[in-house]
Amino acid sequence: MEKLSPIMQMYYGQRGSYEKIPCTKEYFKLLEKVIENDDELREKLSAYPELLELYKKTNESIEALHCESADSHFSEGFKFGVLMGLDIAGNIDTDEE
Numbered sequence: 001m002e003k004l005s006p007i008m009q010m011y012y013g014q015r016g017s018y019e020k021i022p023c024t025k026e027y028f029k030l031l032e033k034v035i036e037n038d039d040e041l042r043e044k045l046s047a048y049p050e051l052l053e054l055y056k057k058t059n060e061s062i063e064a065l066h067c068e069s070a071d072s073h074f075s076e077g078f079k080f081g082v083l084m085g086l087d088i089a090g091n092i093d094t095d096e097e
Contacts, residue, residue, distance in 0.1 A: 010016035038059075045052040 004012065004014070006015070014020070041055065042052065045055055
């Protein structure tokens with residue numbers, strides 16, 4: 001089997017997409033705890049519909065915030081990685097000589 005370049009791996013969907021990044025065991029352990037806590041909190045808040053609705057809105061805002069943060073960090077990491085590659089290849093101008 002031919003080994004593909006990173007560009008071709010991305011083109012064929014083998015790497016480079018969010019869905020292809022494996023989560024760690026620790027991630028799933030923490031996720032399980034979050035789900036347990038969320039279920040318990042929603043159950044207790046069900047007696048207070050107004051607070052439950054506020055909780056749901058807050059949760060949606062936190063999820064949107066997390067997505068924005070993840071996108072920004074990914075973008076900056078990718079840009080910096082490209083700059084490092086250019087620097088390694090000697091194709092970047094710097095004031096350091």
